[in-house]
Amino acid sequence: DAKTTQPNSMESNEEEPVHLPCNHSTISGTDYIHWYRQLPSQGPEYVIHGLTSNVNNRMASLAIAEDRKSSTLILHRATLRDAAVYYCILRGRNTGGFKTIFGAGTRLFVKA
Amino acid sequence: EAGVAQSPRYKIIEKRQSVAFWCNPISGHATLYWYQQILGQGPKLLIQFQNNGVVDDSQLPKDRFSAERLKGVDSTLKIQPAKLEDSAVYLCASSLWGGGTNTEAFFGQGTRLTVV
Numbered sequence: 344d345a346k347t348t349q350p351n352s353m354e355s356n357e358e359e360p361v362h363l364p365c366n367h368s369t370i371s372g373t374d375y376i377h378w379y380r381q382l383p384s385q386g387p388e389y390v391i392h393g394l395t396s397n398v399n400n401r402m403a404s405l406a407i408a409e410d411r412k413s414s415t416l417i418l419h420r421a422t423l424r425d426a427a428v429y430y431c432i433l434r435g436r437n438t439g440g441f442k443t444i445f446g447a448g449t450r451l452f453v454k455a
Numbered sequence: 456e457a458g459v460a461q462s463p464r465y466k467i468i469e470k471r472q473s474v475a476f477w478c479n480p481i482s483g484h485a486t487l488y489w490y491q492q493i494l495g496q497g498p499k500l501l502i503q504f505q506n507n508g509v510v511d512d513s514q515l516p517k518d519r520f521s522a523e524r525l526k527g528v529d530s531t532l533k534i535q536p537a538k539l540e541d542s543a544v545y546l547c548a549s550s551l552w553g554g555g556t557n558t559e560a561f562f563g564q565g566t567r568l569t570v571v
Contacts, residue, residue, distance in 0.1 A: 375557045386459075386546050386562030387498065394557070430497060434557060442511060443488065443548070443560050445497035 347431045352450040355421045363416040363449055365431030370411050374433040377443070378405065378416045381428045387445075390416065392434070426453045457481065459563035461547050467569045473535040476566045480528070480549030486510075488560065489522055489532050490546040498546055504530065505552065537570045544568070 348366040355361040367376065375394050379387040391398055391405045393414070398405040404417040418425055430448040460479040468474050480487050485506050490498035501520065503511040506527035515522065519538070524530040534541055544565040551558045 377559070379560075384564075386548070386564050388562065389559035392557065392559065428497075436557075442500070442503065444500060445490075447497050 347433060347446045349429075349431055349446060349449045351447070352452065354452045354454065355418075357423060357453055357455050358420050361418040361421045361425070361451065363418075363429050363431075363451065364413065365415070366413045367431070367433055368412045370433055371435060374435045376405065376407060376411075376414050377432045377434045378403070379430045379432060379445075380425075381430065381448070383427075387430060390429070421451075421453045423453050423455060426451055459547055459549055459561050461545075461563035461566055463566055464564065465567050465569075467571060468537055470539055470570050471536040473533065474537055474568060475531050475533045476545050476547075476568075478530045478532070478547030478563060480530070480547070481561055483551065484549035484561070485527070485552035486550045486560075487524055487530050488546075488548040488550075489530070490548065492544045492546055492565070494543070501532070534568075537568075539570050542568055542570045 375392050377392040378390040380390050381387045391400050391403050393405045393407050406415045428448040428450050430445050434443050462477050466474055487504040489501045491501050492498040501515045502522045504524040507524045520534055522532045544567050546562055546565045548560045548562045550560040
């Protein structure tokens with residue numbers, strides 16, 4: 344299974360943009376890049392995903408490198424509620440759907 | 456739309472006892488996952504179902520863990536006998552089978568198991 348590498352933790356000030364990096368040098372051509380986040384005492388929740396092109400949604404933006412070996416999750420204006428563990432995941436297709444393998448994630452701290 | 460339901464939310468058992476967790480995925484979701492999340496770590500995939508068939512159980516400790524998904528809807532995960540190192544949050548997730556189109560996975564709130 345392809346692996347992802349993320350910093351253990353990052354810190355941001357409230358109202359400022361946050362760029363969360365992820366390396367996935369062994370990504371295969373059919374792997375989708377997903378980001379999930381996990382708030383304390385909650386299950387992970389979907390943030391965004393992409394394959395090759397950059398993506399935007401109401402929560403965040405995803406910038407994918409041209410060679411697809413890295414990606415960056417962008418939170419445009421961090422709030423205290425964005426403090427969570429963010430997981431970058433490669434979601435590869437297997438015979439019965441999509442396999443979702445998590446790494447250790449990045450714990451984001453947001454300062455008021 | 457109702458989310459993924461899991462029960463119980465919390466369970467405390469003694470080592471060598473048995474325990475079962477239940478998951479009801481989002482209606483219409485063909486793919487169901489069970490994860491184990493030890494404190495401070497990311498979720499680890501234990502088993503993946505497609506309808507009522509097992510797609511991947513390579514990381515399921517089969518000597519003590521078992522899971523089933525009868526009728527392709529609800530699922531149960533059982534541990535028998537439990538060990539101290541099984542203390543973790545057990546997460547259930549589901550996703551649509553998009554026929555090749557990637558879709559997101561939805562997670563339940565998890566069951567926190569403490570083995571003493």
